[in-house]
Amino acid sequence: MKVIICDNYEQIAKEVAKMVSDQINEKPDSVLGMATGTTPAGVYKELAKMYENGKLNMSEVKTFNLDEYYPMAADDEHSYHSFMNKHLFSKVNIRPENIHMLDGKCKNPKVECDNYEKKISECGGIDLQFLGFGQNGHIGFNNPDVSLEGDTHLTKLTQKALDVHYAHFENPEDAPTHALTMGLGTIMRSKKIVIMASGALKHRIVRRILKRNIRTDVPATILHIHPDVTLVCDRAAYEGVRIGVDLGGTEMKIGVVDDNFQILKKVTAPTPQGADADAVATQIAEKCLELMNDYNVGSIGIGTPGLIRNSKVSAVNLNFDNYDLAGAVKEKTGVTTYIANDANCAALAEAAAGAGRDVKNSVVLTLGTGVGGGIIFDGKIYEGKGSGGELGHFPIVYGGKKCGCGLEGCFEKYASTTALMEMATDAAIKNPDSLLAQKYAENQNKLNGLLFFEAVRENCPVANTTLDEYTDYLSAGINGLIYIFDPEKVIISGGISGAGDALLSPLKEKIKFDVPIVIAEHKNNAGLIGASLLH
Numbered sequence: 379m380k381v382i383i384c385d386n387y388e389q390i391a392k393e394v395a396k397m398v399s400d401q402i403n404e405k406p407d408s409v410l411g412m413a414t415g416t417t418p419a420g421v422y423k424e425l426a427k428m429y430e431n432g433k434l435n436m437s438e439v440k441t442f443n444l445d446e447y448y449p450m451a452a453d454d455e456h457s458y459h460s461f462m463n464k465h466l467f468s469k470v471n472i473r474p475e476n477i478h479m480l481d482g483k484c485k486n487p488k489v490e491c492d493n494y495e496k497k498i499s500e501c502g503g504i505d506l507q508f509l510g511f512g513q514n515g516h517i518g519f520n521n522p523d524v525s526l527e528g529d530t531h532l533t534k535l536t537q538k539a540l541d542v543h544y545a546h547f548e549n550p551e552d553a554p555t556h557a558l559t560m561g562l563g564t565i566m567r568s569k570k571i572v573i574m575a576s577g578a579l580k581h582r583i584v585r586r587i588l589k590r591n592i593r594t595d596v597p598a599t600i601l602h603i604h605p606d607v608t609l610v611c612d613r614a615a616y617e618g619v620r621i622g623v624d625l626g627g628t629e630m631k632i633g634v635v636d637d638n639f640q641i642l643k644k645v646t647a648p649t650p651q652g653a654d655a656d657a658v659a660t661q662i663a664e665k666c667l668e669l670m671n672d673y674n675v676g677s678i679g680i681g682t683p684g685l686i687r688n689s690k691v692s693a694v695n696l697n698f699d700n701y702d703l704a705g706a707v708k709e710k711t712g713v714t715t716y717i718a719n720d721a722n723c724a725a726l727a728e729a730a731a732g733a734g735r736d737v738k739n740s741v742v743l744t745l746g747t748g749v750g751g752g753i754i755f756d757g758k759i760y761e762g763k764g765s766g767g768e769l770g771h772f773p774i775v776y777g778g779k780k781c782g783c784g785l786e787g788c789f790e791k792y793a794s795t796t797a798l799m800e801m802a803t804d805a806a807i808k809n810p811d812s813l814l815a816q817k818y819a820e821n822q823n824k825l826n827g828l829l830f831f832e833a834v835r836e837n838c839p840v841a842n843t844t845l846d847e848y849t850d851y852l853s854a855g856i857n858g859l860i861y862i863f864d865p866e867k868v869i870i871s872g873g874i875s876g877a878g879d880a881l882l883s884p885l886k887e888k889i890k891f892d893v894p895i896v897i898a899e900h901k902n903n904a905g906l907i908g909a910s911l912l913h
C-alpha cells in the first residue's frame with residue numbers, strides 16, 4: 379500500500395483530485411467509483427474547480443457510487459443522489475446517462491444489486507475507486523461483522539451507523555434503517571483504489587490498515603491485499619492524537635488533543651497526596667490507558683511543577699526527588715512520554731496555538747499567585763538545562779521584598795496578581811473614603827482583580843494610582859525581558875489578563891519598545907494543550 383501524508387485536509391483534497399484528473403487524462407472514458415461523506419466532499423470541490431478552469435473533462439467518464447440509503451427517494455435531501463448532485467454532478471460536464479447510483483426506492487433490492495454488479499462489469503469494471511472510511515473501519519455500508527458480504531447487497535444499518543446517520547435527520551423516525559451498498563468484493567475488484575482519511579479520529583483505523591492484519595471487525599483492513607491501493611491522509615490521521623497531562627498539586631487534568639489543538643476528551647483525577655512518586659505515575663498512566671481505549675495515541679506529554687534536570691523532576695509537594703516521571707509513565711503505557719515544566723507548557727500552548735501562533739519568538743508572562751511563563755525561541759520552549767524561563771524570579775528591586783526562592787526583590791513579588799492585591803488593599807486601607815475602599819469593605823475587607831479593575835473603570839483615583847505603581851514594576855520587568863530576548867510579541871496570561879485593555883493601556887505606555895503586548899487566548903486548558911505538544 380502506498381501512503382501519502384499531507385499536511386492538512388485541503389492538501390488531501392488537492393492530491394486526490396489530481397489523481398482523478400490524471401486517471402481521466404490517461405483514459406477519458408474511465409469508470410470511477412464514487413463515495414460520499416465529508417472526506418470526499420473536498421475532492422469534489424477541487425474537481426469542480428478544475429472543470430471551471432478548463433482543466434478537467436468528464437464528458438466520457440462513467441461513475442458508480444458506493445451506496446445509498448434504503449428506502450430513500452433520489453430527490454430526498456438526505457439521499458446520496460442529492461449529495462452527489464450538489465457536490466459534483468451539477469458542477470461538471472458528466473452526462474446523466476453515465477451516472478450510476480443504487481436506487482433507494484427500488485422494489486426489489488436483490489434485483490437492483492445484481493443489476494448494479496452487471497452494469498459495473500459491462501462498463502469494464504471500476505478503474506479508480508475512491509473511498510473514505512468510518513471510525514469503526516466501515517467502507518461503504520460494509521460495517522464490522524463476523525462475516526462480510528462480497529457483492530452489492532442490502533444491509534441493515536448497525537446501531538453505530540444509525541447513531542451517526544440519525545444526526546443528519548431532524549426527525550429520527552424519518553431516517554432509513556437499511557442501505558444498499560457495494561460489497562467488499564465489488565470494491566476489491568476495482569483496478570485502483572484511493573482511500574482518504576482526515577483527522578485524528580481516523581488514526582486508529584489508519585494504523586489497523588497499515589498493520590496488515592485483515593479483520594472482519596475492521597472491514598477497511600481488507601484493502602491490504604489489493605495490489606494497487608493508495609492511502610492519502612493528513613498528519614493527524616497518520617500520527618494520531620496526543621495526550622496532554624497538566625499535573626497539579628491536588629488535581630491532574632488529562633486530555634486527548636488533536637492536530638488542531640482541540641481537546642477531544644478531558645478527564646480529571648485527584649493527584650495522590652503524600653504517596654510515593656510512583657503512585658502519581660500510576661494514576662497518570664491509568665487515566666491515559668483509559669483514554670487509549672478510545673483513541674490511538676502517538677505520544678504523552680506531562681507538564682509538572684518543579685525543577686527538571688535531564689528529564690527528571692524534583693518537586694517537594696509531589697514527593698518527586700529527581701524522579702523519572704516520564705520514564706515511569708512510558709513503562710506503564712507503552713507510549714513515548716515527554717515532560718516539561720508546567721508554566722513552560724502553558725507558554726507553549728499560547729505560542730503554538732494561541733496569541734503567539736503567528737510569530738516564532740515570544741515571551742509569555744503568566745500573572746497569577748506568582749509570575750510564571752516561558753520563553754518561546756524559534757517556536758520551541760527555551761528550557762536551559764530543564765527549567766529555564768522561570769520569569770518570576772529575576773530581581774527587579776535591589777534589596778527588595780524577600781522571596782520564597784531565597785532571593786530578594788523578585789519580579790513576582792511586584793508584578794503578580796498577589797502583589798497587585800497587596801498594593802490595592804494597602805491603598806484602600808489608607809484611603810477609607812475612596813471607591814476602592816468602598817468595594818473592599820463591601821466584600822468583607824477583601825479585594826480581588828475583578829473589584830479592583832471595576833474601581834479602575836469607574837475612575838477611582840486611588841485605584842488608578844495603584845495601577846500606575848503596579849504597571850511601573852510590571853513594565854520594568856517586561857522592558858528588561860524585551861532587552862534580553864527581543865521577542866516579536868509579549869503575551870500576558872493568568873487571571874489578571876481578563877482585565878484586558880484596562881491593564882494593557884497603561885502598561886503599553888511604559889514599554890520602551892515597539893513590541894506588541896497582547897492578552898493570551900487560552901485560559902484553563904493552556905497547560906494541558908501545551909503538554910500535549912511536547913516532543
Ligand code: F6R
Nearest residue numbers: 414415416417510511512517518
Ligand atoms: C459513503 C461511504 C462511507 C464514508 C465514511 C466516512 O459513501 O462510503 O464509507 O466514506 O462513512 O465518512 P466521512 O468522510 O464523512 O468521515
